[in-house]
Amino acid sequence: MNDIKILWVDDEIELLKPHILFLEKKNYTVNTCQSGTEAVEEVKVNNFDIVFLDENMPGLSGLETLSEIKSLKPTLPVVMITKSEEENIMEEAIGAKIADYLIKPVNPNQILLSLKKNLDHxxxxxxxxxxxxxxxxxxxxxxxxxxxxxxxxxxxxxxxxxxxxxxxxxxxxxxxxxxxxxxxxxxxxxxxxxxxxYAKWFNGEDAPVMSHTLFKDLIAKEINKKQPTLLVVIDNLRYDQWKTFEGTVTNYYKKITEAPYFSILPTATQYARNAIFSGLMPSEMERLHPKLWKNDTEEGGKNLHEADFLEAQIRRLGLDIKWEYHKISSLKLGKQLAQNFKSQKNNDLTVVVYNFVDMLSHSKTEMEVVKELASNDKAYRSLTQSWFKNSPLLDIIQQAQQLGFKLIITTDHGTINVKNPSKVIGDRDTSLNLRYKTGRSLSYNDKEVYGVRNPKEIHLPTINMSSSFIFAKEDLFFAYPNNYNHYVSYYKNTYQHGGISLEEIIIPYVVLSPK
Incomplete structure (x- = not known):
């Protein structure tokens, strides 16, 4: 049984009796009226599912009636029916967001198809x-x-x-x-x-492109003197989040390559992003650049030297290029870069690290509002899409397209919604991240983690002789036994990174050409 109510508006409604009977046999309810004024009154007092509206009526015209109906009920579908195929009338009707457009004489099957298309779609x-x-x-x-x-x-x-x-x-x-x-x-x-x-990938076995090989193996090959390149590294961007705003980017750019690559472990900014810019694994960064690398237990910011790391890598690769690096960690900095972006057109490479997604996922644990807005993956994607459409980054990308830049979009690692606690015990120097830990004398559940007793095996620094690393698998997060319940309720269902999951490790690398 159809519970669908139709309003049909036509000054010659009696001629449409066969159509109305046809629809009533199909169990549709059809109300009729003969003028635009009547139609507006009907829409005020009744809830219709769809309106069929004649364009050419005395008094209030079809387009005027359409405008009145839309101001009362913006989401009510209106199908315009007209004898005229004049382009300006069609354009006006389409501009006013009609649901469909039918030319007289209409037959019953056309009406039925329009109903199916608009109501059963x-x-x-x-x-x-x-x-x-x-x-x-x-x-x-x-x-x-x-x-x-x-x-x-x-x-x-x-x-x-x-x-x-x-x-x-x-x-x-x-x-x-x-x-x-x-x-x-x-x-x-x-x-x-x-x-x-994982450990085998560092021993000459067939390995994916990873954080420390991304620049040398992929990005460097895209840079040339004939066309400037904009490299955007959006911190903490999952593959599904990229897919939600891909359509907005491809309004301005066409995709050349989309190839996922693998973040190194830990899937955390200080490790993965420094590895991208240095072209080195963390233990090599510590050895070759002791003044630039900081371990988990050391005081101070861990990602303050990305430009220095990149400079060293560009020199090591023998690239003769003009480049600039920008880190955007606030709306104000994003707007400043957007305002001055034209000055980048003489660079061969412009690198922009955009921190928004990372701020969003981290603030989620601190702010109840964000917790509400990003309660699951669907909401998290939606929030990312909304941010991107209203961010200075979109303005920067639009300007890059107009200036003829090649565009590369990538990230350092993804993030996962953690749901289940895994108990861990460590000394007071143990690192604080919820998805990985490094320290001495760690006690943990073997089945729930990937434990690495000798960090050198996977090219991670050894903070002291007996330090090991553990990485949480699936949707687990580490919790200490003391104050356990409070800790668990506070962090459960928040977005974290550092461990092993598809969401954290398999991440987007996309090359685009301006349209």
């Missing part, structure tokens, strides 16, 4: 999406049992993100729950894969 899309995912679900489940290389993991993760975003707006929560369980299973298997293979 979301349901039909939802059913199709659900059906497609159900078919894909079996393939993903099979892939999960067989995936055994970093390329296959990158493909599988992108497939999961694709379906997560596709299923976002459908009403079938059952499908979303199934996908969530697949993501959880994927992260369990991915944790085992990293534990088994």
């Amino acid at each position: 979301s349901r039909l899309i939802s059913e199709k999406t659900t059906s497609n995912y159900q078919q894909e679900f079996r393939k993903i489940a099979m892939d999960l049992t067989m995936v055994n290389s970093y390329e296959e993991w990158a493909d599988l993760y992108r497939k999961l993100i694709y379906w997560e975003i596709e299923l976002e707006d459908i009403e079938d929560t059952g499908m979303t729950e199934i996908l969530e369980s697949q993501k959880t299973e994927a992260n369990t298997q991915f944790g085992k894969f990293i534990e088994k293979n």
Whole structure:
């Protein structure tokens, strides 16, 4: 049974009796009136699902009536019906956000199709999406049992993100729950894969592009004297967050390459981002640049020397380029760079580190408002999209397009919504991060972490002789036994990074050309 109410407005409504009977047989309720003034009154007092509106009526015209209806109920779909194919009338109607446009004489099937298109659209899309995912679900489940290389993991993760975003707006929560369980299973298997293979990647085995090889292997090859390049490193950007604002970027740029790369461990800014700019693993940074590198236990900022690291790497690679580095950690700094961006056009490379996403995820634990706004991955994506569309970064990208810059967008690591605590005990010098710990005499649950007793194996600094590193897997976060309950309730369901998950490790690297 249809509970759909239609208002049909036409000064010759009696001629449409056969159409109305046809719709009533299909269980639609049709109210009629013969003037724009009547229609406006009807819309004021009744809740209609859709309006069919004749354009050419005496008194209040169709376009005038449309304007009145939209001011009363902006979301009510209005289908304009007219004898005229005059372009200006069509343009005015479309500009006023009509739902559809039909030319007289209309036949009943056209009316029915318009109803289906406008009222059943979301349901039909939802059913199709659900059906497609159900078919894909079996393939993903099979892939999960067989995936055994970093390329296959990158493909599988992108497939999961694709379906997560596709299923976002459908009403079938059952499908979303199934996908969530697949993501959880994927992260369990991915944790085992990293534990088994990570150390081997530093011993000459086939390895993915990682933080410390990103600049040399990918970015440097894009820089040339003929065209300036803008490299934007958005701190803490997950792959799914990139996908939410990709459409906005591609209004100005066309994509040349999109290739996920792997963050090093820990998936934390001081390690991963310094590795990008230095082209070195943390133990090498400590050895070669002792004045620039700071360990977890040392006082002071850990990411204050990115430009120095980059300068050393550019020199080491023998690149003869003019470059500048900018770090944006506030709205004010973003606006300043946007205002002065034209001055960058003479550089071969302009590097912009944009800290917004990191501030958002960190402030989430501190501010109840942000906690409300980013309560789950869907909300987190939405918040990122809203930020990007209103940020100085979009202004910078638009200017870069007009000035002919090549654009590279990437990040240092992702982040994961942590849900379950894992108990850890360490001395007072143990590092503070919730997803990894380094220190002496760490006591932890072996099954819940990737433990590295000799940090040199994975090219991490040894703070003292008996220091080890542990990395949380899946959606775990470390909690100390003292004050345990308060700690757990405070950090549960917040976004953290430093550990091992698809979300933290497999991250976007995108090269774009101006349109």
